[in-house]
Amino acid sequence: MASNNLRGQTAAVGVGLSDFGDVPGFTHFELMAQAVERALADAGLKKADVDGVFATLEPSNLPVVAVCEYLGIRPKVMEGTMIGGSSFVNYLQWAALALQAGLCEVALITYGSNSRSGKRKPGGAVPIPYEGAYDARLVTAYALATARHMHQYGTTRAQLAEIPVAARAWARLNPKATQRGPLSIEDVIRSRMVSDPLTVADCCLISDGAGAVIMTRADRAKYLPRKPAYLLGVAAETSHLGIAQMADLTVTAAAQSGPRAFSMAGLAPKDVDVLSLYDAFSINTLLFLEDLGFCSKGEGGAFVSGGNIAPGGKLPVNTNGGGLSCMHPGMYGVFTIIETVTQLRGDAGERQVKDPKVGLAHGNGGSLSTQVTSLFGTEETL
Amino acid sequence: MQGPESHYQEYLAKGEFRIQRCDACNSHVFYPRLLCPHCGSSALKWIVPSGAGTVYSTTVMRRRPEAGGDYNVCLVDLEEGPRLMSRVDGPPPAAIGIGMRVKARIAGGGDAGFFVVFEPVGN
The missing domain is CATH 2.40.50 (OB fold (Dihydrolipoamide Acetyltransferase, E2P))
Structure with a gap:
């Protein structure tokens, strides 16, 4: 069976964001439920229609079960594989398979977190084997990758700073983004150093927030109220858990997930009109642009320079402001999907990219450990 | 009976840093495991790097x-x-x-x- 059997068979038909940023007084589940209510309303569907639930939340041992209980859903299909922040992009694959196989009719993908007001520390509580003694933090792995990329390819600090600057410029066009003040390359470089060479401006926000995506088969999607965003390709790959086990810190498993997703979609990087790349740290965007084939390995610094991925640049990346400037609850993956769908519908307001046909949503998990690439398209891409 | 992780800690406690070497594929392995991550063999032997x-x-x-x-x-x-x-x-x-x-x-x-x-x- 060809892997392109999933191409265009399912679609995102509803998306919902909870209130996000600083939302004190709400639990993870309450924020998640708010996003689900909005996604269902957007899709023109009811809770009773949902018979597939794909979710994970940090504070539960049986997260997808907790989500089902909280929402009062007894689904036919439940999936909650935890592969870090990319989990929700990964659920696209399993939701598409379950929908296409007829195991369920309406799939809900959701996540919620009060990691800002709940003061929950990001990153897993379980230490990575043989790394615990050195007091490494989540940022450490990304700083090590950044240092290596600079060493190996001569990527400069100023080039890297283009990424948070571009994210901020997009955020300034998004009235809901958390950080909307001006930000220059100098500001990024002069911000407080966290883990050399990364400053606090290279690190994602810690936000409260939740997101939900409703998917169904293409044959049903066309009768629903909103313009469907068809899933054209999706692929996942993992290369390691702990950063010491990553063979080359300048090459992520996106170098495999990307080509496989493009192959399923029958598309190439040149066909992509808008991208959402999981930017937990500035280096992520640079590595994923290279690994997904938007520029050659080592050329990422030059590629992002001169505002190339900012508003007015050649390639629109993270148009909501990304994890760096819009919002980043504990895991950001679901929000890459929501922004992609929003752009493909033409709903992005001032930050809207002109007439996009193909959008790419890419999730990252752990310490660059898991990479999941998805491609969505409008009806004319089918 | 004990596994490689426990052996590794015992060596360290005796002042010896050891890693594993796979007899099947000749790869060196760290951190200590039961199966070689390169070839899957369990023929991992301790060596002093x-x-x-x-x-x-x-x-x-x-x-x-x-x-x-x-x-x-x-x-x-x-x-x-x-x-x-x-x-x-x-x-x-x-x-x-x-x-x-x-x-x-x-x-x-x-x-x-x-x-x-x-x-x-x-x-």
């Missing part, structure tokens, strides 16, 4: 002085091949650079257990 390594990447973790001040976290490629997370003791954290030649030393003990750190060669 030279202790020599090279810093593959490094960062200064910034920390308030009252909490202990800045510290180094790095990745070291052992001469035999495997890479491990560690730190380089001796020079200030900012003076540790990619490509620096280093040598392993066992640190820790007590509640923290034993673990491997590195020192610059020639110090």
Whole structure:
């Protein structure tokens, strides 16, 4: 069976964001439920229609079960594989398979977190084997990758700073983004150093927030109220858990997930009109642009320079402001999907990219450990 | 009967840093495992590495002085091949650079257990 059997068979038909940023007084589940209510309303569907639930939340041992209980859903299909922040992009694959196989009719993908007001520390509580003694933090792995990329390819600090600057410029066009003040390359470089060479401006926000995506088969999607965003390709790959086990810190498993997703979609990087790349740290965007084939390995610094991925640049990346400037609850993956769908519908307001046909949503998990690439398209891409 | 992780800790406690070598595919392996991650064989034997390594990447973790001040976290490629997370003791954290030649030393003990750190060669 060809892997392109999933191409265009399912679609995102509803998306919902909870209130996000600083939302004190709400639990993870309450924020998640708010996003689900909005996604269902957007899709023109009811809770009773949902018979597939794909979710994970940090504070539960049986997260997808907790989500089902909280929402009062007894689904036919439940999936909650935890592969870090990319989990929700990964659920696209399993939701598409379950929908296409007829195991369920309406799939809900959701996540919620009060990691800002709940003061929950990001990153897993379980230490990575043989790394615990050195007091490494989540940022450490990304700083090590950044240092290596600079060493190996001569990527400069100023080039890297283009990424948070571009994210901020997009955020300034998004009235809901958390950080909307001006930000220059100098500001990024002069911000407080966290883990050399990364400053606090290279690190994602810690936000409260939740997101939900409703998917169904293409044959049903066309009768629903909103313009469907068809899933054209999706692929996942993992290369390691702990950063010491990553063979080359300048090459992520996106170098495999990307080509496989493009192959399923029958598309190439040149066909992509808008991208959402999981930017937990500035280096992520640079590595994923290279690994997904938007520029050659080592050329990422030059590629992002001169505002190339900012508003007015050649390639629109993270148009909501990304994890760096819009919002980043504990895991950001679901929000890459929501922004992609929003752009493909033409709903992005001032930050809207002109007439996009193909959008790419890419999730990252752990310490660059898991990479999941998805491609969505409008009806004319089918 | 005990597994490789427990053996590894026992060696460290005796002052010996050991890694594994696979008899089936000749790869060196760290961290200690039951199956070779390269070929899947269980024919992993303990060897004593030279202790020599090279810093593959490094960062200064910034920390308030009252909490202990800045510290180094790095990745070291052992001469035999495997890479491990560690730190380089001796020079200030900012003076540790990619490509620096280093040598392993066992640190820790007590509640923290034993673990491997590195020192610059020639110090």
